[in-house]
Amino acid sequence: MKAPRIPMQELMGSGHLACQGCGATQAMRFALKALGPDTALVIPACCWSVID
Ligand code: SF4
Numbered sequence: 001m002k003a004p005r006i007p008m009q010e011l012m013g014s015g016h017l018a019c020q021g022c023g024a025t026q027a028m029r030f031a032l033k034a035l036g037p038d039t040a041l042v043i044p045a046c047c048w049s050v051i052d
Contacts, residue, residue, distance in 0.1 A: 007033045017050040025051050 011032040018025050028051050032039060043049050 006030070009033070009037070011037055011039070012051075018047060022047070022051070024048065 010029070012025075012029045016025055024047060028048070
C-alpha cells in the first residue's frame, strides 16, 4: 500500500504575521494542501486571520 503524498504546491502565502515558530502556521499549510486550491476560508478575528 502506497503512503499518501503531500502535494508540492504551496497554497499558503508567504510573509504571515504569526509568532515565530507558531504551530498553527504548519497546521494551516498542511490543511490547505489536503483541501486543495478550491478551498475558501471563513475565519473569525483571531490569530488565524494573520496566518493565511
Ligand atoms: S496561535 Fe497566535 S499567539 Fe499562538 S503562537 Fe500562533 S500566532 Fe502566536
